[in-house]
Amino acid sequence: MSALDALAPPPAPTAEPTGEAGLGPWAAAWRRLRRNPSGIVGAVIVALFVLVAVLAPLLAPYEPATGEWFGEVTPTSVPGPSPEHLLGLDSFGSDLLTQLLYGARSSLVIGVVSTAVGLAVGAVLGILAGGLGGWVDTVVMRVVDILLSIPSLLLAVSVAAVLGRGQWSIMLAISAAQVPIFARLLRASLLAQRGQDYVVALRSLGLRHRRIVVGHMLPNSLGPVLVQATLVLATAVIEVAALSFLGLGAADPAVAEWGRMLVTAQDRLEQAPQLALYPGLAIAVTALGFTLLGEALREALDPRSDR
Amino acid sequence: MSQPLPETAAARRPLLEVEDLRVRFSRRGQPPTTAVDGVSFSVDAGEVVGLVGESGCGKSVTSLAVMGLLPERGTQVSGAVRFDGTDLLTLSPGRLAARRGKDLAMVFQDPMTSLNPVLTLGRQLTEVLKAHTDLDRAARRAEALDLLGRVGIPDPRRRLGEYPHQLSGGMRQRVLIAVALACSPRLIIADEPTTALDVTIQAQVLDLLTTLVRESGTAMVLITHDLGVVAGTCDRVNVLYAGRVVESASRHDLFARPRHRYTSGLLAAVPRVDAPEGSPLQPVPGSVRDRLEWDAGCAFLPRCGRGDDACRTGGILLAPTDADRARHAGRPGHPDHEARCVHPAGATT
Numbered sequence: 001m002s003a004l005d006a007l008a009p010p011p012a013p014t015a016e017p018t019g020e021a022g023l024g025p026w027a028a029a030w031r032r033l034r035r036n037p038s039g040i041v042g043a044v045i046v047a048l049f050v051l052v053a054v055l056a057p058l059l060a061p062y063e064p065a066t067g068e069w070f071g072e073v074t075p076t077s078v079p080g081p082s083p084e085h086l087l088g089l090d091s092f093g094s095d096l097l098t099q100l101l102y103g104a105r106s107s108l109v110i111g112v113v114s115t116a117v118g119l120a121v122g123a124v125l126g127i128l129a130g131g132l133g134g135w136v137d138t139v140v141m142r143v144v145d146i147l148l149s150i151p152s153l154l155l156a157v158s159v160a161a162v163l164g165r166g167q168w169s170i171m172l173a174i175s176a177a178q179v180p181i182f183a184r185l186l187r188a189s190l191l192a193q194r195g196q197d198y199v200v201a202l203r204s205l206g207l208r209h210r211r212i213v214v215g216h217m218l219p220n221s222l223g224p225v226l227v228q229a230t231l232v233l234a235t236a237v238i239e240v241a242a243l244s245f246l247g248l249g250a251a252d253p254a255v256a257e258w259g260r261m262l263v264t265a266q267d268r269l270e271q272a273p274q275l276a277l278y279p280g281l282a283i284a285v286t287a288l289g290f291t292l293l294g295e296a297l298r299e300a301l302d303p304r305s306d307r
Numbered sequence: 308m309s310q311p312l313p314e315t316a317a318a319r320r321p322l323l324e325v326e327d328l329r330v331r332f333s334r335r336g337q338p339p340t341t342a343v344d345g346v347s348f349s350v351d352a353g354e355v356v357g358l359v360g361e362s363g364c365g366k367s368v369t370s371l372a373v374m375g376l377l378p379e380r381g382t383q384v385s386g387a388v389r390f391d392g393t394d395l396l397t398l399s400p401g402r403l404a405a406r407r408g409k410d411l412a413m414v415f416q417d418p419m420t421s422l423n424p425v426l427t428l429g430r431q432l433t434e435v436l437k438a439h440t441d442l443d444r445a446a447r448r449a450e451a452l453d454l455l456g457r458v459g460i461p462d463p464r465r466r467l468g469e470y471p472h473q474l475s476g477g478m479r480q481r482v483l484i485a486v487a488l489a490c491s492p493r494l495i496i497a498d499e500p501t502t503a504l505d506v507t508i509q510a511q512v513l514d515l516l517t518t519l520v521r522e523s524g525t526a527m528v529l530i531t532h533d534l535g536v537v538a539g540t541c542d543r544v545n546v547l548y549a550g551r552v553v554e555s556a557s558r559h560d561l562f563a564r565p566r567h568r569y570t571s572g573l574l575a576a577v578p579r580v581d582a583p584e585g586s587p588l589q590p591v592p593g594s595v596r597d598r599l600e601w602d603a604g605c606a607f608l609p610r611c612g613r614g615d616d617a618c619r620t621g622g623i624l625l626a627p628t629d630a631d632r633a634r635h636a637g638r639p640g641h642p643d644h645e646a647r648c649v650h651p652a653g654a655t656t
Contacts, residue, residue, distance in 0.1 A: 206408030
């Protein structure tokens, strides 16, 4: 076992008898979440981010990446805020606000899809390892170890080299980096359940092992995984930006993307710092939102946080 | 090592027959521990049999071994556990699982942790029905309602949708009893079913358990360290010490004429309401750790006031004492009161 096993997850929501009688464990967690101010801030940010991403075509004042006002951009200056362009233009002569709003789309899609894929694959591996144990566990966890030993950036570059640049490469790279996290977490979570009294009690009732693992141990192990998924979304948003910053993202300039906006902003950092400021802020705030929400979830699902 | 035991009820086949059950746990780098060291007892259909002993005597391990619930790794189980003629120890895990819950079920010690915290009681009750019966969804629900009613849970319809933490310990133990009884098993093993409960609730739950078991003709193995519990419920009692049965008798005989020195010590240790005020408690001296290996003599010897060198030979048998043989004289068969003691109490008259 590697050192990562020591980072066992907090126990799943084992719902101690609480003052919240009359509520199921999930309902009680939901209630604790709603009472946590930073959780609410996080949830609001995340909700805004999702809304903006989904409604970008309605919210954006112009079409994205038109280069319509390219004539107004000179080698030495980029027009700043004006009544027509609230945040000004970007260096290709498109509306900066429009670009930002559309940029939320790619971040959301890539972040969510890659996290979902990472979670799904990681969960299957984790269930196999933690549920079956024995040699399956050994084999699966060694594969996961190997996956973990490859730096995610290097993996991303190699994937892009094989598949070509683009969203798919980024998604694949990010989810590949997430698989080991989820696999280990779920495995550790399941192992912690294995010795519980209720599992022995279920076995004494003659339930099949698979039924016990999937129907009983898994729901008890989901708390930490849910928390991790939210936190990983924050990292994913940053990684999407980082990978496109390195030029591994979509080659199509018509697709607005926060990371690539930062790249183009580099050349004009002195004359137009807002070009880097806004996408940078967008990335930071979005990541912060997911992190706050994730931490609040962790507290809400942890039975010890009961007050 | 241990000789075949004298048969007491050779005519009928008992429902459960545990014979020379041994359980050894081995861990890497440590000498193996023998938790159960040749336990034999039997349970007839509909009978309530007590397994009594202090912590560490092998009660719980015996019950887990009978159910096949011990972890496979590092555990060696030998002997035989015949349920209705089938040796459960030789069954494949799948076949054993098919009988668990259906033919034999278990009620556990700690109701606070023996229910799944994130599923509703309804789910947990219907699940066992789903595994072992052909009932459809609606029928399972109806049956679950009925079960909750039978174990005395008020407003069962509402309780079905509730989670374990919304119930008190006593109520949870009632639910666990309902789950164990769901498929009308022929044998229930209750492992200290009242230990984790409040004293006032203990009697209620115990009462409920025995009533239900008697009503349905289910046999029960009641594991406890509480002689008071035994006195109120059991037909027969087996006293365990250091992994072996040291005395086996009907409840009446055991309390009236304890033979093994450990049993008599336990009985003397029970605080009595009618004892003169201020009289000290009479504990059994020492602890289970001060023990001899059974092969070297009587494991209880270091704690026994009556022992001598005769107790230092291995292979002391579980057998009727001379006194009981004398009492039994003239009647057919063997006396069913047996003790594993060289100097049984009440023998020198």
